[in-house]
Amino acid sequence: MNDIRARLTTCFATVFPALEPAKIPSATQKTVAAWDSVAAITLLNVIEEEFNTQVDFEALADLDSFDAIAAYLNDRVAAENQGA
Amino acid sequence: MMTLTEALRQIKRAPVDSQPFRAVLACGFTPLHLSTFLAAHLQRRLPSRAVDVICGLYGDLAGTLRKSAGKNPSAVAVALEWADLDPRLGYRNLGGWGPAEQDDIVRQVKARLGSLRRAIEEVAAAVPVVIAFPTLPLPPVFHTGSWQAGSAQARLNALVQELAAEFSAHASISIVSAQRLDLVSPAGERYDLQSDLFTGFPYKRAHASALGEALANLIAPPPPKKGLVTDLDDTLWSGIVGEVGPQGVHWDLENHAQIHGLYQQTLRALADEGVLIAIASKNDAATVERALARPDMILSPEKIFPVEVHWHAKSGSVARILKAWNIGAGDVVFVDDSPLELAEVEQAFPGIHCLRFRPGDYASAEAFLTGLRDLFARKRISGEDTLRRESLRSASEFQSQIAQNDASQEFLRELNGSIAVNTDAAEDPRSLELVNKTNQFNLNGQRFDPVEWRSLAASPDAFVWSVAYQDKFGSLGKIAVLAGKVRERKVFLESWVMSCRAFARGIENHCLALLYERTGAGEIVFCFRATDRNGPLQDFLSRLLGRAPEPAARLERREFEQRDLPLYHKIQWSQS
Structure with a gap:
């Protein structure tokens, strides 16, 4: 989980360069002004590249905070490990 | 291929307080990652400028073009897709596919291209315009199978090709090469239906990157090299002239030496376009002179200046050639079949572009010739x-x-x-x-x-x-x-x-x-x-x-x- 959060932090820093690193773990769509619909898709695609995975567009609406995305990725990794 | 992550990091490298370079991206779809990739590729080409790509409103390609002048851009990029010419040629519209629509779609596309032509010409009077004509496949609109180019499809393609041919002759308009785009972004891997339906952005990321790079190449093309220094034996011709004599070297089909003939033909074309061609060869000067004087040489001697033929180091030859040309090593390409000679010259001139000629390697010859052409590419040739x-x-x-x-x-x-x-x-x-x-x-x-x-x-x-x-x-x-x-x-x-x-x-x-x-x-x-x-x-x-x-x-x-x-x-x- 720690590794996922660290890599996710890098994704946030890439998409939101103005966001202070310390504020990334608590970032939500409400607290980050730059997190609009375009940024949400960009973030999702950068996460796909970083984690070499596909994120479903249908899940986009629920992925509205750093914690929510970290949890989503954690579930994905766990599911993939089980499948393997 | 640049990834989205790399593109975002490239954009962040724009120097603070530098002169801006503003480009307008005109497209009918959500520009999303295409604008990011265009900005990133432009930023890579223009490292001393701060690139800013401005986009228009969704679905308003004509409006974006019309308003572009007010943005005071250095260039305008147009990414046209079939749905911009008729919404029925996209997947976000349910306007009807079938025989009843066929002729009307062709009429609509013709009319729309006419109005786009006027709008683009107006913009191009003041600003350079670069255009990508439709890059996505047509949806299954017509009655023919996907393996057949039916009448309507052929007419649509002809309309677009006609406008592209007309624009390609315009001094301020450049067209993305569909042939090159097909090579770097296979047609079947470009469209993203889910992204199109959910976000209005129709491209897979790899295609957006390829298209962004193609548009950036036209807006800020790499500076063409000015001169080429070539070796002779097993490069300009097949064979070692000192061993087989001037009549024993070849560059033709009959002697299985056509690759050398094609290389000479390329150099002749480059020389005729004003590229400087010189020779650096370790050889006997008198023997080489007789070989170069053969009437069947495709690259004739008067197109070559200077000729450095002796037994000394090639780096010395290159130094004298650069002095005669009065240009820097960074403007020059050095071609030789010997990795040793290439390394010797590269060590002496770190900025020179070294290319290895591989005489028997047919698999790489086409890419070699195309790559050579690209290094000297220019939009027009002046007197x-x-x-x-x-x-x-x-x-x-x-x-x-x-x-x-x-x-x-x-x-x-x-x-x-x-x-x-x-x-x-x-x-x-x-x-x-x-x-x-x-x-x-x-x-x-x-x-x-x-x-x-x-x-x-x-x-x-x-x-x-x-x-x-x-x-x-x-x-x-x-x-x-x-x-x-x-x-x-x-x-x-x-x-x-x-x-x-x-x-x-x-x-x-x-x-x-x-x-x-x-x-x-x-x-x-x-x-x-x-x-x-x-x-x-x-x-x-x-x-x-x-x-x-x-x-x-x-x-x-x-x-x-x-x-x-x-x-x-x-x-x-x-x-x-």
């Missing part, structure tokens, strides 16, 4: 390009004469030099080209994009002169540009460049004399800035002013005339 080789030859002859005669006034007078000044040279592409590529005799090193150049020239008190020169050694073509403004009997000289081929003839003195005379100015203000490479200009100004030049250095006409500098040339004035 000066084709003059360059002869001009360098005559400059070389001039330099050897001047070394013998110590540049005496008598010698310079006997050159019978003449100067042709065009006082309306802003629109001549050669003027901007000279300003942007000249380093040594350059007043301040300032570069301009076409829009900035036009803006400088548009001021009512502005002047843009080009200067062509010829003497008994031949024509040097257009060799200097002077641009600036005349205000209250003062010339503010903002840009002044002169080709190094024209040094030592007193042309620079005459240019200033003409500037005083033609404008009636009592003073010239030089908008000077020292650069790493404009030493020759600094030396000239130091001699002229009697002190080291400073920014906004001034020279009164009275002082200039007191210098009583000899002016050798006949003058011819013109306006293009």
